[in-house]
Amino acid sequence: MDVKLSTCFIAVDDHDKALSFYRDVLGLEVRADVSFEGMRWVTVGSPAQPDVSIVLEPPLADPNASPADRQAMNELLAKGLLRAVIFTTDDVDATFEHIRSRGGEVIQEPIDQPYGVRDCSFRDPAGNMLRFNQPRSAS
DSSP states (O other), X not given: OOOOOOEEEEEOSOHHHHHIIIIIITOOEEEEEEXXXXXXXXXXXXXTOTTOEEEEEOTTOOTTOOHHHHHHHHHHHHTXXXXXXXXXXXXXXXXXXXXXXXXXXXXXXXXXXXXXXXXEEEEOTTSOEEEEEEEOOOO
């Protein structure tokens, strides 16, 4: 059996701000931009991984959700508690400087972690945590 990741979802409250970050800062390509029943889904992905996509979706992508549930999801999103994504890079320090210089909200500067990576983290415009890691060479 061969199981692979194809798609993951990140909740965003403003697709245009999210696109500015994911497309213009991170360099991901836009693969789809779909609207349905007043909601919008934008699919992005790395040109280096054509078979893996990230869908930028509304905080509660259910047209039948109650107003209370929508409010609860918006509050969780505002606190940065809904999603986290980990990207890999071949140069975490250069990636950090690139994102920081374009206004990325820094959570953690690059640091060597005890579990074998050097990583850093940012918040996207919706408050989601994004980590960027680089495997350390074995010494």
